[in-house]
Amino acid sequence: MASIAVIVWSLYGHISKLSEPIIEGLKKSGANVEVFQFAETLPGEVIEKMHGNKEATASLPVIQPDDLKRFDGYVLGFPTRYGRAPAQVSSFFDQTGALWFSGALVGKFGAIFTSTASQHGGQETTALTTIPWFAHHGIIYVPLGYIAPELNDVESVGGGSAWGASTVAGDGSKQPTKNDLSIALQQGTHFGKVVSQYVKGAAK
Numbered sequence: 001m002a003s004i005a006v007i008v009w010s011l012y013g014h015i016s017k018l019s020e021p022i023i024e025g026l027k028k029s030g031a032n033v034e035v036f037q038f039a040e041t042l043p044g045e046v047i048e049k050m051h052g053n054k055e056a057t058a059s060l061p062v063i064q065p066d067d068l069k070r071f072d073g074y075v076l077g078f079p080t081r082y083g084r085a086p087a088q089v090s091s092f093f094d095q096t097g098a099l100w101f102s103g104a105l106v107g108k109f110g111a112i113f114t115s116t117a118s119q120h121g122g123q124e125t126t127a128l129t130t131i132p133w134f135a136h137h138g139i140i141y142v143p144l145g146y147i148a149p150e151l152n153d154v155e156s157v158g159g160g161s162a163w164g165a166s167t168v169a170g171d172g173s174k175q176p177t178k179n180d181l182s183i184a185l186q187q188g189t190h191f192g193k194v195v196s197q198y199v200k201g202a203a204k
């Protein structure tokens with residue numbers, strides 16, 4: 001059975017909400033799932049000034065670099081910061097040098113989901129600029145492709161792309177849509193299946 005870590009960072013809860021169907025899809029595929037958060041780097045008073053609400057992730061264990069070794073794959077979820085990953089994610093990968101040096105993550109699998117305020121605020125660039133971490137560690141990136149029919153919807157504002165599930169948060173009051181959640185479910189199931197197939201094959 002594939003073991004998959006879902007690792008999130010979310011300041012206003014959109015990524016937490018989107019992680020729910022991702023987790024559901026992974027479980028549906030038969031994978032073992034554990035959920036973590038990236039360590040916070042912002043001081044509490046800054047989070048307060050930004051009106052952040054971290055309630056949804058407060059009880060999640062903080063991922064440590066060595067935790068990565070015991071999983072076959074990782075689904076990373078975080079909102080965009082200027083079209084790329086937040087510093088919290090970058091700071092985590094900056095601590096994984098020993099894993100990189102020993103090649104501990106070579107042949108593992110990775111996928112990404114994200115969130116932006118505006119429709120063209122950088123969902124695809126956020127995924128694209130996350131891939132160097134995967135590449136340097138030898139982690140195999142699994143895109144979503146166009147397996148979800150909702151990706152072809154051009155009638156409404158929404159997230160999702162070939163790179164993975166996503167949502168458009170607007171001023172923060174806009175929540176993941178039915179389509180966003182469906183795409184996330186399909187991404188979870190797809191990623192779980194891909195990793196499971198590999199794990200089964202490797203065990204032969």
Ligand SMILES: Cc1cc2nc3c(=O)[nH]c(=O)nc-3n(C[C@H](O)[C@H](O)[C@H](O)COP(=O)(O)O)c2cc1C
Pocket residue numbers: 009010011012013014015016078079080081082083084115116117118119120121122169
């Ligand atoms: C410093 C900063 C930079 C941001 N950069 C972008 C951006 O480049 N494009 C965009 O659409 N939204 C941007 N946002 C908005 C966040 O992506 C948005 O708040 C987030 O997607 C909501 O997800 P969350 O509820 O999981 O935190 C930025 C927000 C902050 C605080």
